[in-house]
Amino acid sequence: HHIIDRNTGMPADAGLASVTVVCENGLYSDALSTACFVLGYEASIALLDKYNAEAVFVDKDNNIILTDGLTDIFVTE
Numbered sequence: 001h002h003i004i005d006r007n008t009g010m011p012a013d014a015g016l017a018s019v020t021v022v023c024e025n026g027l028y029s030d031a032l033s034t035a036c037f038v039l040g041y042e043a044s045i046a047l048l049d050k051y052n053a054e055a056v057f058v059d060k061d062n063n064i065i066l067t068d069g070l071t072d073i074f075v076t077e
Contacts, residue, residue, distance in 0.1 A: 003037055014040030017060050022070070023053035041065055 005012040014037065021033040032053055036044035041057045045067070048055055054069040066074055 003034055005038055012038040014038060014043075015059055016040060016057055017062070018056075018058040019044075020056045021048070021053050022055065023051055028053065 057065040
């Protein structure tokens with residue numbers, strides 16, 4: 001796919017199928033979603049906290065993982 005891991009030069013594979021980031025700045029949302037896709041869920045939490053952002057992660061098994069700020073407003077079923 002089109003997101004390349006700069007460390008390997010290969011398509012990013014952190015076990016994710018999709019990442020959507022919600023924050024006050026659309027440019028940050030776009031950049032953060034790409035970074036989080038490459039980093040994977042666990043490594044993304046500190047980055048999201050730094051930018052006061054929330055995210056929806058979908059892994060390759062279609063499991064949905066929400067950051068804490070979205071759990072009350074997003075239905076995963």
